[in-house]
Amino acid sequence: MTGPLRRAPANAHWYAAGLHTSQTLVDALQDGAARHPQSLMIFDSETHPASARLIDIHRRGARLAGAFARLGLRRGDVIACQVPNWLEGAIVYHAAISLGLVLVPVVHIYGPVEVGYILRQSGARALVMPDRWRSIDYLDRFAAVGDCPALEHVITIGERTAPGGVTLAALEALDADPPAPQDPHADDVCMVIYTSGTTSAPKGVQHTHNTLLAEMRALARADAGTPDAVHLSPFPAGHMGGVLLLGRAFLSGRTSILVDSWNTARVAQVIREREVSWLGATPFFLSSLLADVRDTGTPMPSLDEIHLGGAGVPPELVLAAEAAGWRAFRSYGSTEHPTVTVSTVADPVEVRAYTDGVAFGANLIRIVDDDGRDLPPGTPGEIVTLGPELFVGYTDPALNAEAFLDGGWFRTGDIGTLDEAGHLTIVDRKKDIIIRGGENISSTEVEGVLLRHPAIVEAAVTAMPDPLYGERVCAFVLLEPGRELTLGDLIEHFVAIGVAKHKTPERLEIVTELPRTAAGKVRKADLRARLRAPAPAPAPAPGVPGSPGVPDGSGAPGAPDVVDAHRDGQGSQRAGI
Secondary structure: OOOOOOOOOOHHHHHHOOOOOOOOHHHHHHHHHHHOOOOEEEEEOOOOOEEEEHHHHHHHHHHHHHHHHHOOOOOOOEEEEOOOOOHHHHHHHHHHHHHOOEEEEOOOOOOHHHHHHHHHHHOOOEEEEEOEEOOEEHHHHHHOOOOOOOOOEEEEEOOOOOOOOEEHHHHHHOOOOOOOOOOOOOOOEEEEEEEOOOOOOOEEEEEEHHHHHHHHHHHHHHHOOOOOOEEEEOOOOOOHHHHHHHHHHHHHOOEEEEEOOOOHHHHHHHHHHHOOOEEEEOHHHHHHHHHHHHHHOOOOOOOOEEEEOOOOOOHHHHHHHHHOOOEEEEEEOOOOOOOOEEOOOOOOHHHHHHOOOEEOOOOEEEEEOOOOOEOOOOOOEEEEEEOOOOOOOEOOHHHHHHHEOHHHOEEEEEEEEEOOOOOEEEEEEOOOEEEEOOEEEEHHHHHHHHOOOOOEEEEEEEEEEEOOOEEEEEEEEEEOOOOOOOHHHHHHHHHHHOOOHHHOOOEEEEOOOOOEOOOOOEOHHHHHHHHOOOOOOOOOOOOOOOOOOOOOOOOOOOOOOOOEEEEOOOOEEEEEO
16 A cells, blocks of 8 residues: 655654654553553544543553454554544554554545545555444445445444444454554554645555654644643544644643534633633634634633644734734644644744744755745745655655655645745645645546536636635636536535535636636636635634534535525625535
């Protein structure tokens, strides 16, 4: 399953600096459980609440690893896990790492198209999923996945099973002994996280024990000054942000709260009752909480640090948080390189609002032109990065050639500037993706789905700015003569195809021509500029299921949950939640 690994010349440097070591995630999780046995991990859910001490998660994970071994799973085998922020998911992650399996976290709202591709491309031998969560029947979805030749075991959380499958409860009831030590190497690939990019197919991002631990250690060092802080994260377990919080808890020992669905009133109550002091968030989450304080008149005095990422962060949002007494700060990263830059709460609010911070930990950043030459401070160019947390290559080796410069520098595809003090500011994007509520959406993939509609001759998809989600999906389409198309028609079309709902366009622009270069390529920068023109923004809807990062599947982050759709006189239709 794993592709050829990139071994940067800097790899030896990371070892010499103590940033890569012989320690594996197996060792780190075991050590963390021993050092912080009573620390709690709380899984807040309206339908599936749970909590457990770290030592109990470790013990249950070790026994489940023994059960996995009885199924015939062995070191290096691939196990996919599509589970919301539930205790069972954390135990499965722990078991997979303990047994030396390659873990493939899958965002829980992904539909059969994405899940089928990931299972086949990764060569997964096992899949773990709920039988049902909220409105999603995962067994029905799995029936539409198609043939996955390597898949042998389907394990469900719940009472129902897939044909020939088994429940997680039945495996845990075996009370199997932990397996013998697997002695993995710290440079072995232990996790592959799939992310949409510039191609229509998701890309498998390979991380080793060392790359993930370098990131988690750096985060834990940042936590060291506030050991009693309580963390809350809405990022799903299939997202890099969710993965990191699960590991970070074992290294830092902080109480951690993970929510499986965003309901603003409920989350606000949890923050007040649990005295949450640290929040990982996208703009949507922060906007919703600010609206709750404004509407209810009830403050959240414990909340102090808000780490913003996953989507474009408007400076005004950081300033609004400051006015509410919350110290919000921006960061920049990706699945490939999780935290490249970050501000700190000690920075002036102007730095936190208008920049994405400075290099985090031992990371290095350059701004280069199209030929890979360094540009002077203040000059926009492509951001390239290097660091001990950087992934080691894609599962598809064909993608690696264009992903790296000499020396192992990763080409992010994002355009930014560095000032004299090293503060990074993102200004544009080369990669043709949309980052909606922290999730990457491939424009190419959405365009392919659009072109399967009989009324559409040509389509161009781009991001439109949004104060809540960072970006939303906008489709510019040319129609067959005499044909008509509404946003409702598109929603029905995407549902019928079966792709994840958050990829459904939320604005439809019917045009007679598209702006093009001399070579005939669509000038998407011109389309994005058109969308940046002032327009009414969708109103915040705190508490609406289907928020970014933790949608409920009855509608992805705001996509098919349409409350209003209209034609604006410019051939445009919008959907809002």
